[in-house]
Amino acid sequence: xxxxxxxxxxxxxxxxxxxxxxxxxxxxxxxxxxxxxxxxxxxxxxxxxxxxxxxxxxxxxxxxxxxxxxxxxxxxxxxxxxxxxxxxxxxxxxxxxxxxxxxxxxxxxxxxxxxxxxxxxxxxxxxxxxxxxxxxxxxxxxxxxxxxxxxxxxxxxxxxxxxxxxxxxxxxxxxxxxxxxxxxxxxxxxxxxxxxxxxxxxxxxxxxxxxxxxxxxxxxxxxxxxxxxxxxx
Amino acid sequence: xxxxxxxxxxxxxxxxxxxxxxxxxxxxxxxxxxxxxxxxxxxxxxxxxxxxxxxxxxxxxxxxxxxxxxxxxxxxxxxxxxxxxxxxxxxxxxxxxxxxxxxxxxxxxxxxxxxxxxxxxxxxxxxxxxxxxxxxxxxxxxxxxxxxxxxxxxxxxxxxxxxxxxxxxxxxxxxxxxxxxxxxxxxxxxxxxxxxxxxxxxxxxxxx
Numbered sequence: 191x192x193x194x195x196x197x198x199x200x201x202x203x204x205x206x207x208x209x210x211x212x213x214x215x216x217x218x219x220x221x222x223x224x225x226x227x228x229x230x231x232x233x234x235x236x237x238x239x240x241x242x243x244x245x246x247x248x249x250x251x252x253x254x255x256x257x258x259x260x261x262x263x264x265x266x267x268x269x270x271x272x273x274x275x276x277x278x279x280x281x282x283x284x285x286x287x288x289x290x291x292x293x294x295x296x297x298x299x300x301x302x303x304x305x306x307x308x309x310x311x312x313x314x315x316x317x318x319x320x321x322x323x324x325x326x327x328x329x330x331x332x333x334x335x336x337x338x339x340x341x342x343x344x345x346x347x348x349x350x351x352x353x354x355x356x357x358x359x360x361x362x363x364x365x366x367x368x369x370x371x372x373x374x375x376x377x378x379x380x381x382x383x384x385x386x387x388x389x390x391x392x393x394x395x396x397x398x399x400x401x402x403x404x405x406x407x408x409x410x411x412x413x414x415x416x417x418x419x420x421x422x423x
Numbered sequence: 424x425x426x427x428x429x430x431x432x433x434x435x436x437x438x439x440x441x442x443x444x445x446x447x448x449x450x451x452x453x454x455x456x457x458x459x460x461x462x463x464x465x466x467x468x469x470x471x472x473x474x475x476x477x478x479x480x481x482x483x484x485x486x487x488x489x490x491x492x493x494x495x496x497x498x499x500x501x502x503x504x505x506x507x508x509x510x511x512x513x514x515x516x517x518x519x520x521x522x523x524x525x526x527x528x529x530x531x532x533x534x535x536x537x538x539x540x541x542x543x544x545x546x547x548x549x550x551x552x553x554x555x556x557x558x559x560x561x562x563x564x565x566x567x568x569x570x571x572x573x574x575x576x577x578x579x580x581x582x583x584x585x586x587x588x589x590x591x592x593x594x595x596x597x598x599x600x601x602x603x604x605x606x607x608x609x610x611x612x613x614x615x616x617x618x619x620x621x622x623x624x625x626x627x628x629x630x631x
Contacts, residue, residue, distance in 0.1 A: 264570025267580055304549055304584035328584055329548065354508045354530045355543075384481065384512035 199225050204233065208244050215248035216255075218268025220275040227276040237283035238290070245276050246318040253315075253403035263307075270311055277317065291322050293413045296338045297348035298326030300359040305352035308381060308402070312348060315402040316409060321346075332359075332366045339376060345416065346409055349395075351382040361393035368394070377412040379405060427453075428556075432563060435472040438495070442469035444631055445498070447491050448505035450475030451556040452532065455593055455621055456505065459628055468631065469499070475556065479568055481510030485518050492522050503631035505624075507531045527627045535623040536591045549586040551612060555593045558603045578610065588612040591619045 199222065202210055207226060214222040223245070230240045252269045255261040261269075295316055299309050306328050313323045324342050326334060339347055347367075351357040360380050367373040373394075380395040390398030396412060399405035430436070431450035438445060448456055450472040460468050471491060477483045484506060492502055504519055504526035519526045529535040533552040534542040557564055566572055569581055588607035592600065600616055607614035 262570070264574050264577060267570075267577055268574060271580075302548055306584065307580065354510060354512060357512065384508075384510050386512055386514065389512055 200229055204230070204235075208247070211244045212248040212251060215245065215269050215272050216252055216261075216265075218265065218272050220272040223272040223276045224279060227279045231279070231283065237280045237287055241277070241280050241284065241289075241318060242320075245273050245280075246315075249273055249315065249318065250403070253401070257401065257403065266311070267307065270314060273318070274314060277314065281317075290320055292320040292410065293345040293416075294322040294324070294342060295346040295348055295409065296324045296326060296335065296342055296344040297350070298330040298335060298338075299328040299350045299352075300356050300363070301329055301331045302359065303351050303353055303356035304328045305382075306350070308352070308383070309348070309350040311402040312350070312381065312399070312405045315406050316348075319406045319410065321406075321409060332363045335363050336366065336370070336372070339372070344376065345413060346377045346379060348379045348381070348405070350380075351385065354384045357382060357385055357389065358393075360395065364394045377409070377416065379408060379412075381405060425559075428560060431472060431556075432475045432560060435474045436470060438469045438471040440469065441466070443467045443500040444469065445495050445502045446470045446505050446628070446631060447488055447495075447502060448472050449478065449509070449532070451478060451554070451560075452505055452624070454556065455624060456628065459621060459625060463629070465628065468628065471495070475560070476564070478509070478557075478564060481512075484509055485511050485514045488515060489518050489522065492524055496522075501631070503527075503627075505627070507535055525631075527624070529623065533591055535627070536593065536619045536621065537617070538619070538622045547587070547589060549584060550589045550615070551582065551585045551587070551610065553588065553590045553603055553606065555596070555599060558590060558599050558606065561602075561606050582610055582612070585610070585612055587615050589615045589617060591617050593619065593621055 197210060199207060199210060207229060211223060211226040226244065227240055230244060249269065252261060252266060256266050297309055297313050299306050313325050317323050324338060326338055335347060349360045349363060351360065364378060378395045379397050379399050380390050381399045385398055387398050397408045399408050431453050435450045436453055444467055446456060446468055448470060453472045456470055473487050488504055496502060502524045504524055506515060507527055507529040508515060509531050527535055529539040532554060536554060571578060588610060590603035604614045
């Protein structure tokens with residue numbers, strides 16, 4: 191592209207800027223996303239509106255194209271990295287403005303497993319959807335999960351594993367929750383490449399989530415059920 | 424990529440039609456199985472390989488094995504599946520049990536080459552593994568599919584939690600060892616060379 195064709199983000203109206211940010215997010219252009227976020231904030235947009243309309247809106251397209259086999263993992267990671275850049279600007283502002291929170295999730299990769307790409311994507315998309323996320327990182331033993339659930343007063347436990355050898359550890363965590371009489375206090379979501387629906391059911395999770403978009407929708411559905419139960423009770 | 428490796432990666436290998444026992448294997452194991460068959464005179468073993476690139480698409484393994492068993496079960500006295508779990512999350516094991524065919528035990532080929540017991544005890548959580556085949560085909564199986572040829576900045580996203588690359592060598596090949604060493608350097612990982620030979624694969628095929 192020649193200099194003459196270069197798009198000046200600040201010259202675009204709000205609608206065109208958001209459309210351009212969708213394209214930039216899709217192309218993994220982190221600096222452009224950061225610039226776009228700053229422009230919208232400068233124009234008086236609420237941080238929550240920037241998050242939902244510009245970033246989550248764009249990542250929803252990325253997620254759909256990944257699901258449909260149009261985009262692949264590298265491109266999704268680049269898009270996620272761009273979104274992360276925008277989120278870093280918005281996070282402190284969201285905290286200041288008291289943006290709505292749907293629920294709180296403790297998430298981590300299980301003991302013996304160092305893989306965190308999927309977990310990180312889920313955490314970021316959950317934050318984008320309005321959840322508060324406490325990320326425990328990789329290689330988490332059962333006590334770490336349970337201590338965090340209690341300390342953070344979490345609603346949701348998210349566990350991730352990439353290896354056939356480590357995914358059974360999810361059952362150890364769920365069984366411990368049952369032993370301690372805590373299982374019904376939390377929504378338990380599991381995910382990771384070798385997992386499937388049957389495995390999720392067999393270990394006693396509430397749901398298996400095959401990707402980050404499904405995790406967000408599943409979490410929203412289960413949180414709504416939880417609220418309905420609380421209201422009925 | 425050699426012609427045979429290219430074929431094993433994308434198309435696999437068709438059985439010759441000889442032998443009483445059909446081995447249904449991953450294309451990444453073809454060289455090792457053929458070497459063991461020749462060295463031990465196991466002429467009763469015929470070999471069909473599925474495309475080795477299924478290593479990157481474990482969801483394709485179980486349906487492909489089920490179809491191959493259905494296609495060949497009347498032509499052989501016995502079928503033995505030379506896949507470990509290989510990321511199928513137990514689905515391959517369940518399918519084999521339902522079809523009444525046996526498979527090699529272990530989570531994946533790194534494990535049975537090293538010996539399943541030794542692998543389980545090793546606790547190399549932060550190690551990235553290569554075999555002879557994967558060392559030869561690293562770009563086709565790892566670097567390009569992960570987009571690292573186009574987006575090298577993703578290296579840390581993929582491998583930031585790894586500390587070492589363990590090359591489990593089936594053969595003594597100085598050039599391949601050097602290649603594995605260079606791959607480790609490219610990934611920023613400490614290089615470890617372990618000569619495993621064929622590990623548990625030998626005993627599994629002896630009983631097949």
